[in-house]
Amino acid sequence: MTENAPLFLVIDDDEAMRDSCSQILTRNRWRVETAEDGTAGIAKIRDLRPDVVIVDLKMPGLSGFEVLKRLPEIDPGIVAVVITGYATIDSAVEAMKAGAFDFLPKPFTPEEMRFVLGRALDRRRLVLETEALRREKKVLEENFITMVSHQLRSPLVAIQQYFEVILAGIAGAPDARWADMIRKAGDRVRGLLRLVNDWLDLARIDEGRLVGSFQPFDLTALLNRLIGFLSPSAHEAGVSLGWAEALPPGPARVLGEEESLEQVFANILGNAIKFNRPEGKVEVRLTAEPGWTVVEIRDTGIGIAPENLPRLFEQFFQAAPREGGVRKGSGLGLAIAKKIVEAHHGRIDVSSERGVGTAFTVRLPAAAGESVG
Amino acid sequence: MRTIRAKLLVVDDDSDFREAMRAILESASYDVVMAANIEQATEKILAERPDLILLDIMMDSLFDGYSLCHAIRTSEKFSAARATPIIFVSAVRKIAGSRFGFKGEDQGLTGPDDYLDKPVDPKDLLARIERFLAK
Numbered sequence: 001m002t003e004n005a006p007l008f009l010v011i012d013d014d015e016a017m018r019d020s021c022s023q024i025l026t027r028n029r030w031r032v033e034t035a036e037d038g039t040a041g042i043a044k045i046r047d048l049r050p051d052v053v054i055v056d057l058k059m060p061g062l063s064g065f066e067v068l069k070r071l072p073e074i075d076p077g078i079v080a081v082v083i084t085g086y087a088t089i090d091s092a093v094e095a096m097k098a099g100a101f102d103f104l105p106k107p108f109t110p111e112e113m114r115f116v117l118g119r120a121l122d123r124r125r126l127v128l129e130t131e132a133l134r135r136e137k138k139v140l141e142e143n144f145i146t147m148v149s150h151q152l153r154s155p156l157v158a159i160q161q162y163f164e165v166i167l168a169g170i171a172g173a174p175d176a177r178w179a180d181m182i183r184k185a186g187d188r189v190r191g192l193l194r195l196v197n198d199w200l201d202l203a204r205i206d207e208g209r210l211v212g213s214f215q216p217f218d219l220t221a222l223l224n225r226l227i228g229f230l231s232p233s234a235h236e237a238g239v240s241l242g243w244a245e246a247l248p249p250g251p252a253r254v255l256g257e258e259e260s261l262e263q264v265f266a267n268i269l270g271n272a273i274k275f276n277r278p279e280g281k282v283e284v285r286l287t288a289e290p291g292w293t294v295v296e297i298r299d300t301g302i303g304i305a306p307e308n309l310p311r312l313f314e315q316f317f318q319a320a321p322r323e324g325g326v327r328k329g330s331g332l333g334l335a336i337a338k339k340i341v342e343a344h345h346g347r348i349d350v351s352s353e354r355g356v357g358t359a360f361t362v363r364l365p366a367a368a369g370e371s372v373g
Numbered sequence: 374m375r376t377i378r379a380k381l382l383v384v385d386d387d388s389d390f391r392e393a394m395r396a397i398l399e400s401a402s403y404d405v406v407m408a409a410n411i412e413q414a415t416e417k418i419l420a421e422r423p424d425l426i427l428l429d430i431m432m433d434s435l436f437d438g439y440s441l442c443h444a445i446r447t448s449e450k451f452s453a454a455r456a457t458p459i460i461f462v463s464a465v466r467k468i469a470g471s472r473f474g475f476k477g478e479d480q481g482l483t484g485p486d487d488y489l490d491k492p493v494d495p496k497d498l499l500a501r502i503e504r505f506l507a508k
Contacts, residue, residue: 170396
C-alpha cells in the first residue's frame with residue numbers, strides 16, 4: 001500500500017453492485033478488483049492481498065460470514081467492510097463480531113461509501129504501521145541478544161585461547177602441575193560458556209519467535225539422525241541406543257522449528273546416555289495418538305527420586321548428585337526443552353522409578369492429515 | 374624451510390584474542406599483521422598484501438566478517454586479493470555454518486575457504502594454514 005494506490009476487493013454476486021462500487025472507488029484513484037462469489041473472493045484475497053475487502057453478507061454458495069471467518073487465516077491485517085442488504089442491526093452486529101471493521105447498509109450513496117471505506121483505509125494504515133513497528137522491534141531484540149551474547153562470550157573465548165597457547169607449550173613448556181591446573185581452569189570456563197549459551201537460548205525462546213519459522217518436517221528422520229550422531233558416545237558409555245521396535249517407524253510429519261526440536265531430543269537422549277548404567281539401554285519409541293505425534297525416550301538409569309520429579313524442568317535444578325561440588329552442565333537443558341516443546345503447543349512429561357529407569361514423553365501436534373506410517 | 378616468510382592477517386575485535394593468535398602464528402615463524410575491525414583490515418589487505426586472512430565474523434556489527442569476506446571476493450577494490458585464502462575463526466558456528474559458511478551453491482565463490490571454532494587448537498590452526506599456503 002505504501003508504493004501503490006490502495007487495493008479494494010469487492011465480493012458481491014450482484015453485477016450492478018460490483019460495477020457501481022468499482023466506479024465510485026476508481027474515481028478516488030483507488031484500485032479495485034471484484035469477485036462474483038465467496039469462493040472466487042477467497043482465491044483473490046489469497047492472490048492479491050487487498051488492503052480492504054468489501055463483502056456482501058448474503059450470497060449464494062460461500063456466504064459473506066464464511067469469507068469473514070477465513071480472512072484472519074489468510075492475513076489478519078486485511079480490513080473487512082460488509083454490505084448488508086436488509087440494514088438490520090442484527091446482521092451488522094453479527095458481522096462485526098465475526099471480525100468486520102464496519103458495515104454499509106444498502107442502499108448507500110457514493111459519499112457514504114467513500115466515508116466508510118476512508119475509515120477502513122485509515123484502519124488498514126494503522127494495522128500496517130503497527131506490524132512494521134513490531135517487526136522492527138523484533139529485529140532489534142534479536143540483534144540485542146546476539147550482541148549481548150557476543151559481549152559475554154568474547155572475554156571467555158580470549159581466556160580459553162590463552163590457555164590453549166600455554167598448553168601447546170608456545171609460551172614455554174608448562175610443568176605437569178601447571179598444565180593440570182590450566183586444564184581445570186579451562187573446563188570451568190567452558191562450563192561458563194555453556195551457561196551463557198544456554199541462558200541466551202532460554203531468552204530467545206522467551207520471546208516466542210520460534211513460531212515464525214515453523215515448517216513441516218519428518219520427526220522420524222530427525223530422531224534417526226540424532227541416534228546416529230549420539231551412537232559413538234553411547235557406545236563409549238557402554239549403553240545401547242536405538243529404536244524400541246526392530247522396525248524403525250515410518251515418516252511422521254510435524255509442524256515446527258526443526259533446529260530447536262533437535263536440541264530438545266539431543267538433550268533428553270544425552271541425559272539418558274549420561275545417567276545410565278553400564279550395559280544399559282536407551283530406547284526411542286515414536287507413536288501416534290489422535291492429533292499428536294508422541295516420542296518416548298526410555299533409559300535404564302538410576303532413576304529420579306519422586307520428590308525431584310516435579311522440579312526437573314525448573315531452571316538451574318539438577319537432580320544428579322554433584323561431583324566434588326562441581327555442577328555438570330548448566331542446569332538449564334530441560335528448562336529449555338520444556339520451553340521449546342511448549343512453544344510448539346506440545347507437552348513434555350517424565351516418569352521414573354528408582355533403579356529401573358526414566359522415561360521422557362514428548363507430545364507434538366501432528367501436522368494436519370498425516371500420521372505415523 | 375621457507376625463504377620468504379608468509380604474511381598472515383588476523384582480523385578480530387578482541388585484543389587479547391589477537392595477542393594469543395599472534396603467539397601461535399609467530400611460534401611457527403609467520404609474519405603477523407593485525408586488524409581490529411573492517412576499516413583496519415581493508416587498509417592492511419591493500420597495503421600489506423597478506424598471504425592468508427584469519428577472519429572473525431562478529432565484530433562491531435553482527436556479520437562484519439562475512440561482509441568483508443564477500444567484498445574481498447567480489448569488489449573491484451580488492452581485485453588483487455581476491456584469491457587470498459580466508460579462514461573464518463569464530464564462536465558463532467551455527468550462524469556461520471548454516472547461512473554464511475563455506476562456498477555453497479548460493480554463494481558461488483564468495484565464501485571463506487575454511488572455518489575454525491574458537492578457541493582454536495594451535496596445532497590444528499597451523500596445519501590448516503600450512504595446507505593453504507602450500508597450494
